[in-house]
Amino acid sequence: MLNDKEITYTLTFHDVIEILRLVRESAGCAEIQFQIGDLTLNVAKAGPAPAPLRESIAQENPNAQRTAAAEVPDGLVKITAPVLGTFYRAPAPGAAPFVSVGDTVRESDPIGLIEVMKLFTSVTAGTAGRVVEILAENAALVEYGQPLALIEPL
C-alpha cells in the first residue's frame, strides 16, 4: 500500500474535479485532450460537433485533422487549440519561442504549450511546412478549436 504513493500523486482528486468540470462546461467542444504527468486522456463528445470529426482523430496526431476550410487562405493549414487553456509560445518565461513567422516546422514539432490547471499540453504543428502567421498571443486564454497559427504546407 505504501509504495503506491508515487503512482497516485500525478493525478489528484482536484485534477479529477477540474477535468470533469471542463468536460461538462465546454459545450462547444467536440474533443478534449488532457495531459497530466504521464496521463493522457482524450474525450470525444457525442452530438453536434462544430467541425467534422474522424474517429481516429486523436490516435497519433490529435491536431492533424483539425483543419477547417473556412476562413483559411488557400493553401494554408490552421493549427488549432486542442484544449481550452492559456497559450504559451515559449517553453519557459524568457525563453525563445518554439516557432516564429517564417520558420520551417516538421509535423511533430511543438509550436506552443497550453496550460490547464497548471499542467501543460504541447501543441504540435501537425503539418510539415512554413509558419505564415501566429494568431494567438502569448499568455492569452484560448478556446478549444481556436486557430493558433497558420502553416503553409511544403
Add this chain to the structure above:
Amino acid sequence: MTGLVDETLRDGPQSLWATRMKTEDMLGATEWMERAGFRKLCVTSGAAFETAVKFLRDDPWERLRRLRQGMPNAAIDVLIRSRNLFGWERYPDEVVALLFRCLKECGVQSVKVFDGLNCMRNIAAHFAIAHDVGLKAAGMLSFSISPAHTDEHYVAKAIELLGYGVDSIVLADPAGILNAPRARSLLAALKAAVAGRVPIEFISHDCMGLAYEAHREALLAGVDTVSTAAEALSHGESVPSTLGILRLAQELGCPTGLDAEAVRRMDDYFDWVAWKEGHAVPAPVVFDQLRYEKFIGHQIPGGMMSNFRNQLREAGLLGRIEEVLEEASRVRAELGYPIMVTPFSQFVGVQATLNVLQGERYKTVPEELLLYVQGHYGEPAAPIDANVLDRVLAGKSTGAVDCEALFGTRILERFRREHGPFGSERELLLHLFYGRSHVEALERDKKPLPARACRKPLEVLVEALAREPGLKSLRLKKGPLSLGMRFSPC
C-alpha cells in the same frame, strides 16, 4: 505534544451537510486518515446513526465495522448524547451498557459524553459502564455564555467529572462563542483544577469566526488535543480545518505529530466528495461584533436557525423574527440557561415563538417543556425563574421529578418480548431508537458496500467519465495502462 482529533466524519457532516455523508464516501480515504496520525478519529454520533438509518439507508453498525477495517490501527471515538444515547428518549443504565458493548464490538475505542444541561449526574454512570466494557470515556463540558456559566461553574463541573472517573475532560464550544480572553481564563482555571490528573481536550466551532483565536489560546495553554476536520468539512458551523490548525501549531512551535502529506491527500479526497455531492466548501468566518452580541442572547445554533426561520414563515411570523429572537433570549434566561443544543434549543425556540404568537407568555407550554421545568432532564446551570415556574405549573400536579429514578429501571427484557425476536443486540438497539418501520426500510433499501472502498483519483475519473452523458468515446493512457471506451449513442 498536542494531538489532533479528526471530526471529518462526525462533526463536519453534522454541522455542514445535515449529517448526510454516505458510508461509501466515508471509506474512500481511510488509508490516508489512519496514516495522518490523528490522536483519535470521531466517526459517529446519535445524529449520524439516526440519519444513516432514516435517510441514507446505510447500516450504521456496518459503517463502524468497515471504518474499523479501513483503519485497523486508529483510535475510533464516538460522541454520546447524555441519556438519549442515539435516540430521543431517556434510557436507563442497561441500555447504556448494551450500546457501549455493541460499539466496542464494532471496533470503537472511546466515547465522549455530554449532557445539554451539564448536569453530570445524568451521565455519571456512563463512565463506569464504558470502563466495564473496555472503552475509554471522556466527559464533556459544554460552553455557554451566561451569568451562570462562570469559570467557577466549569471548574466545579470538571471536579465532579473527575469524581466519576473520566479518562479526559473535553471543553466543547458548540456555538463557537469562546473568544481569546475567556478561553485563556477558563483553560487556566480548568488546568489548575484538573492538575494533570487527566488530559484536557478542546473543541470549538468556527460559527462566529473565533475558532482560530480560541485555538491559539488552547495550544498555548497546552491542551492535550484539539479537534479539526478536512478542509471541505471545516469552518462555518464546523470545527477549523486540520491544515489551518497545523499551520497555527507550527507558528506557535507546538508539535502535533501529524503527517501533513497524508492530511493533504485526505483533504483532496474529501474535496472530491463535497464536489460530487454538490456541497459548497465554507470559507473561514470573519468575526462581526454586532452579530456576536445579537447571538449571545439566544444562542440558537445555526443548524437550527434555518429550520426555525421556516417554521416562523409558516406561522406568518417571519417579519417578527427579531422580536422572537429577543423573546428567546428571555426564555433562555428564565429556563436557567440551558446549553442551546438538542433538545433544549428547540424548547427555547418553540416557547419563544408561542409566546410571541399568542401575545401572552407561557400561555401554551409543550409537554416536554413541562417535564423540563419539573426537573425531568436534570438540573440547569441556574434555577428556573420562580414566576415562570408558577405560571407553567399552575393547576398541574406538581412535585419535582426525580431525574435519576429511571436510571436503574429495566426495559430491555420487555422490549424484546413485545417487539422481538431480533437478529442481534445491534438490531434491537436500532429498533429501540428508531422503531420497526425504519429498521425494516433499512434492511430493504440498503445497498451492499463495495468490497474495496479506498478510492484512487484515476478510477474515480474513469467511473465518472463512463457515467457522463453526451460522450462518444474516451481514450486514456497512463504508463503501461491503456484504456479505450466507445459509448453507444442513446
